[in-house]
Amino acid sequence: MADYEAVDDVIETVAAVAPDVRAGLPGRRLTEAGVENPSGETVTAADVHADELFFEALGAIDGVVEFASEEREAAVDVADGTAGEDGLAVAIDPLDGSSNLASNNAMGTIVGVADAPLPAAGTDLVAAAYVLYGPITTMTVAREGTVTTYVIDGGEMTAVEEDVELPDEPVVYGFGGRVPDWPDAFHDYAREVESELKLRYGGAMVGDVNQVLSYGGIFAYPALDSAPNGKLRLQFEGAPIAKIIEAAGGASSDGERSLLSVEPTDLHQRVPVHVGTAEYVERLEAALAD
Structure with a gap:
């Protein structure tokens, strides 16, 4: 059974860290980290910075026992226990679309929160979210069968659309x-x-x-x-x-x-x-x- 207070903490922490990720982009715009991630892709300094910020913040949450990132070879145990029995597992793409830094286009962060050890099936996800670093920083969250979009300002979340659904007429x-x-x-x-x-x-x-x-x-x-x-x-x-x-x-x-x-x-x-x-x-x- 998921610790729903811990799920809230994960979502709120992602929102709190997002402005720091965004603020760190300009100075790392054209800088590569000189390494590849486990998928063989070139890692930028912005990828590394975002990964470190999220690891430090999410790994410190009481109720999160496992952390994994697209930039890390293996999942990291951040507390005693097993995901699903003693806490949650968080899997994150810290900076989706980081190759867009060079052309100053949109990027984001994607996070899945699982009530099972990683790698976890989609059916084990108790929440999922993405942050969009566009003209406005927003976060879209799915949990308990509904989707809500928030504006993030100063690390605080303000709901701007609840019960989000795809429009009937696709475009x-x-x-x-x-x-x-x-x-x-x-x-x-x-x-x-x-x-x-x-x-x-x-x-x-x-x-x-x-x-x-x-x-x-x-x-x-x-x-x-x-x-x-x-x-x-x-x-x-x-x-x-x-x-x-x-x-x-x-x-x-x-x-x-x-x-x-x-x-x-x-x-x-x-x-x-x-x-x-x-x-x-x-x-x-x-x-x-x-």
């Missing part, structure tokens, strides 16, 4: 990966979608998903010919975003099933990610099954 789409690397079935599906919806793709999952949540439609980073499991991580990106989108009345899929139903096998496991308006996700699964 936008955003698909990742190089077009020549898309499998034929996805390519054919994309050609249909682009005749119906408007393209919105900025290179940071949080920003692109927020477009879909705001206007309806679909975001996808599909399986690629060169990367059959896609690019995004189940633990740090796929499952938390799926929890938010599904709680808002949408759907998620790895191409065959809900991302919340994908069995985790590795902390840094990659998975194809498709999230958005249920009709478009269902059509995608049908197209990939043909």
